[in-house]
Amino acid sequence: MSFVVKPSLWISSSSSSLLGEDSGFTSRTSKVTFNSRTSGVLKCMGVANPAAEITAYTTRVSRNANMAKLQAGYLFPEIARRRTAHISKHPDAQVISLGIGDTTEPIPEVITSAMALRAKALSTIEGYSGYGAEQGDKKLRTAIASTYYGNLGIEENDIFVSDGAKCDISRLQLLFGSNVKVAVQDPSYPAYVDSSVIMGQTGLFEKDNEKYGNIEYMRCTQENDFFPDLSTVSRADVIFFCSPNNPTGSAASREQLTKLVQFAKENGSIIVYDSAYAMYISDDSPRTIFEIPGAKEVALEISSFSKYAGFTGVRLGWTVVPKELLFSDGSRVAKDFNRIVCTSFNGASNVVQAGGLACLSSVGLKAMEDVVSFYQENTKILVHTFSSLGFNVYGGRNAPYVWVHFPGRSSWDVFAEILEKAHLVTTPGSGFGPGGEGFIRVSAFGHRENVLEASRRLKTLFK
Amino acid sequence: MSFVVKPSLWISSSSSSLLGEDSGFTSRTSKVTFNSRTSGVLKCMGVANPAAEITAYTTRVSRNANMAKLQAGYLFPEIARRRTAHISKHPDAQVISLGIGDTTEPIPEVITSAMALRAKALSTIEGYSGYGAEQGDKKLRTAIASTYYGNLGIEENDIFVSDGAKCDISRLQLLFGSNVKVAVQDPSYPAYVDSSVIMGQTGLFEKDNEKYGNIEYMRCTQENDFFPDLSTVSRADVIFFCSPNNPTGSAASREQLTKLVQFAKENGSIIVYDSAYAMYISDDSPRTIFEIPGAKEVALEISSFSKYAGFTGVRLGWTVVPKELLFSDGSRVAKDFNRIVCTSFNGASNVVQAGGLACLSSVGLKAMEDVVSFYQENTKILVHTFSSLGFNVYGGRNAPYVWVHFPGRSSWDVFAEILEKAHLVTTPGSGFGPGGEGFIRVSAFGHRENVLEASRRLKTLFK
Structure with a gap:
């Protein structure tokens, strides 16, 4: 089977030759096969003969239809992607992550x-x-x-x-x-x-x-x-x-x-x-x-x-x-x-x-309790911050997550605003299902000074 | 849905009470529900009223039909099971495992x-x-x-x-x-x-x-x-x-x-x-x-x-x-x-x-090569052992596995004979598919002295 790449020629940005090592192969199932995708970065280039139809080899294995149903990327890699993009745009910003529930404190x-x-x-x-x-x-x-x-x-x-x-x-x-x-x-x-x-x-x-x-x-x-x-x-x-x-x-x-x-x-x-x-x-x-x-x-x-x-x-x-x-x-x-x-x-x-x-x-159980207590203290700081700003705040008492309501707003918009203006990564509630729309999840996993700094920035942003 | 346990009452060997903590629950879907399977060991006991029909609660979730297609246990746990049974039967035997391809030498x-x-x-x-x-x-x-x-x-x-x-x-x-x-x-x-x-x-x-x-x-x-x-x-x-x-x-x-x-x-x-x-x-x-x-x-x-x-x-x-x-x-x-x-x-x-x-x-690459060389030496010993006994031996040159032919015999029979008579664990070839019938796989992962001892026992068994 062949997958026709039109209207012009796609070539790898790092490919040194149009006819790479794979070019010796022709098969019943593709017209022209060449090593066109070495780098993962495809660039569109003009070609001498624009009428030439170059095909990349495709197998005859159908993509799993269930995979095709999935929407966008898995939530947390998507947030990581946006965080990285933000850092590229603001290389000097001290970005603090209260997004993915990722532990930060040393293991006992x-x-x-x-x-x-x-x-x-x-x-x-x-x-x-x-x-x-x-x-x-x-x-x-x-x-x-x-x-x-x-x-x-x-x-x-x-x-x-x-x-x-x-x-x-x-x-x-x-x-x-x-x-x-x-x-x-x-x-x-x-x-x-x-x-x-x-x-x-x-x-x-x-x-x-x-x-x-x-x-x-x-x-x-x-x-x-x-x-x-x-x-x-x-x-x-x-x-x-x-x-x-x-x-x-x-x-x-x-x-x-x-x-x-x-x-x-x-x-x-x-x-x-x-x-x-x-x-x-x-x-x-x-x-x-x-x-x-x-x-x-x-x-x-x-x-x-x-x-x-x-x-x-x-x-x-x-x-x-x-x-x-x-x-x-x-x-x-x-x-x-x-x-x-x-x-x-x-x-x-x-x-x-x-x-x-x-x-x-x-000893280990006690040490784990201490770590948990540390994050619980962070949680209290975050709950207090949002409460004092007048938000309706849920969670926090029994979990390291604070669930903050922004009635009438889109979670991704709130996420973007907090990232853009306060350099804080949170998680949009709608990423957890339609019932999360209008909320953001704020994770209490973080060094204390970062949580305190996040609190200050939030107070400035939403005062 | 109820799953009727007949003809008599099954009770856990460690259950202290017929009506355990779960007994408070009755549901639309089971007649009598009680905590009958606490220990994993079910014993059949006589009951005062043998006509009583005691049912264990079952969910209404159907077992995955694909799981039901699977034959027996996964191969290697099954071999481990037989090994354990052999050791119970022969507590003084020095069982040597050339079965599952399990590494034995310290990591560099x-x-x-x-x-x-x-x-x-x-x-x-x-x-x-x-x-x-x-x-x-x-x-x-x-x-x-x-x-x-x-x-x-x-x-x-x-x-x-x-x-x-x-x-x-x-x-x-x-x-x-x-x-x-x-x-x-x-x-x-x-x-x-x-x-x-x-x-x-x-x-x-x-x-x-x-x-x-x-x-x-x-x-x-x-x-x-x-x-x-x-x-x-x-x-x-x-x-x-x-x-x-x-x-x-x-x-x-x-x-x-x-x-x-x-x-x-x-x-x-x-x-x-x-x-x-x-x-x-x-x-x-x-x-x-x-x-x-x-x-x-x-x-x-x-x-x-x-x-x-x-x-x-x-x-x-x-x-x-x-x-x-x-x-x-x-x-x-x-x-x-x-x-x-x-x-x-x-x-x-x-x-x-x-x-x-x-x-x-x-340094790591060199160290890994040394470990591999050690097992390759084991492989040579095993190939030589079976060859010298007149068997047709395959593999070994490019892999830590020796593939030995026992024409006309069942792999599991050969496995059982070698385990019973030489206290050596191998792997029956038929466990890898019908094409493996009549073969056993002998793994070269082992301490040198064990491989040499295995070689001696094989020479005694098949001389």
Whole structure:
């Protein structure tokens, strides 16, 4: 098959020759094949004979139609792109990022020392180890089970150690396959929807309502205390539910989660509960869905060390799949997830898992708490800043995210204004779903002096 | 929906109460719900009233039909299971594993020191970093491009750093979607076929020929020099091709790979070339598919540090997706793969990537070569052992795998005999596809004394 490049000749800016090393090949399926795309930068050039029709070779493999459904880029790389463009335009600006929820504070030494020790040990006969269990080191699985699910009937073999919650979201989608319908909070972390689209669970994106077909968007707004009105929610097979929520920062109460579990049970749905921010809860909201009676029969839970220990770049998380959770034919969800993990994953890094184990020592737990407390203090500063400027501010109490309302304005416009005038990167609420329109998410991950400086700039901008 | 457990009551061996914490829930969809599966060990117990019908709650979510197609467990966990069972039966036996291709020798210190240093630096303000680029650190991408693809027109932004080749195989399947047909060498590394089944690309497993429907199995035997007769191969969208091959140990020659590229071009197919063992090549076979002119338009390549640097447990690999590789609509495969990587992955661990960069320093490269040479020496010992016993032995010259023929015998029988009588774990050839029947794969990863001891035991067993 040939892909005709018209009307003129496209040539790589770094190509030294029209007929590169590949030019020897002709095939039944392309007219002229040449090495035209070496640099990734295509420039349009005039040619001696403009009538010449030059074709670039294309395979006959169709692009996955689900990939074509995806709108724009994944949210956070898009924000990074805009940040980079802003810096190019304002090379002297001191840009502060309160955008992507990226940890900034050093990892407690007790944790990094454990990783360093494990790394060094790999150079010794006694300390070397090759492939670990795909499900994670037994010690770490046991420590996660006892630390976070001590009295809840979750055991070591219910825990699957991962390289992060985002990665396991896609592995869970592989597990569920393309014939399920999912529900998501609106707004919510975009990986749920995007992975659903990629798996072919959805219809096309509908421009008029900014939603994909065949996804149930559960509206979470200030009017309903950021908890969906379940009486209006249609049945879905899989309900992604993040609490404390990213981006609204709202944690569901025990009463609300009890309703959610009951709703799932009545509908025979599976809840994928994302508790990646549970350590930020400061009131008595449940830290895990398994605090709710009956949850083990309708829920699995994904979580992560990223926001607890500053492991965003180190990569470690876990998923709990209770043995009580069954598909409609009575087979165990955990059994199939185990097969996915064994086929599509090879376990988290042994060096990193040693760090995870150190996180769960008594010293490590205290150290993680200190890091979390630091970010919680940042959160208070940001909440106070926006409140004092008269904005309606949500979240913050149980999460490192502050959710600020700009009624009647477009999130991307507010994002652009704050970036342009205050050199601050935030995240437009609409990037998390149509329910986020009119909001921006402000992340409390940052050095203290940056958060204070951001606060000053915001006060100048919006005074 | 309810799943009726008959004829008697199943109760968890560790359950302290018939009516556990979950018993408060009744729902429209199950008759009686109780916390019956806490321990994962189900025991059948007599009950006072045997007529009582106790049901366990099941969700209404259908099991993914593709998961149900999968045969048995993933190969290597199954071997580990049999190994464990053997050890239980023979607690005093000194079992030596030449089964799963798991590295055993310490990682050179220059590499582990770099990881330890990076880990420790994460405890400092200056050295801390959060989320890295999903595609990998720019320095590492650049080093991979220049080290392995120096003069081949592959650039830094064609490289996607991963947590291992197996993980990227599944991400590639997500990229391709369920509507492609794949071809695999028969025998081949089982992750290609299993991930294809999971993605829904295949039909059911056909017991009569031990193949899944809608997969093209390209037979590779001693008769065809372990290179498929392409004149008999039907068109596939995606051709998985591993060279040096796991399990046969055979590396395709330049002439063979030129034929493969031409075949792909004529058919408009995409080759997924797995070069995870390329560093073991000792003759002039190509180390990468991109040595073949025209390959960039029809191939992408997956590779790994696992077998080069002993990173099986550390987890680091990469995938090359040339910008010249296009779908039939002219869109770039790399663009969609980038979207998959950004949505389903968060980059390899920063600590581990520092190790990868050290691997590619001049000292690191030399150190990796030494490790590879050590395993190559093991390979020679194993080849000599089987040859001297009169077996037809293949592979070994360009790969750490020795492929031994036991004409007329079942691979699993040979596996069981060698395990039972010599306490040696090998891998049954049929685990890699029907074309592997009658063979066993012997891995050369092992301490020298173990390989020598294995050699002695084999000579005793088969003398």
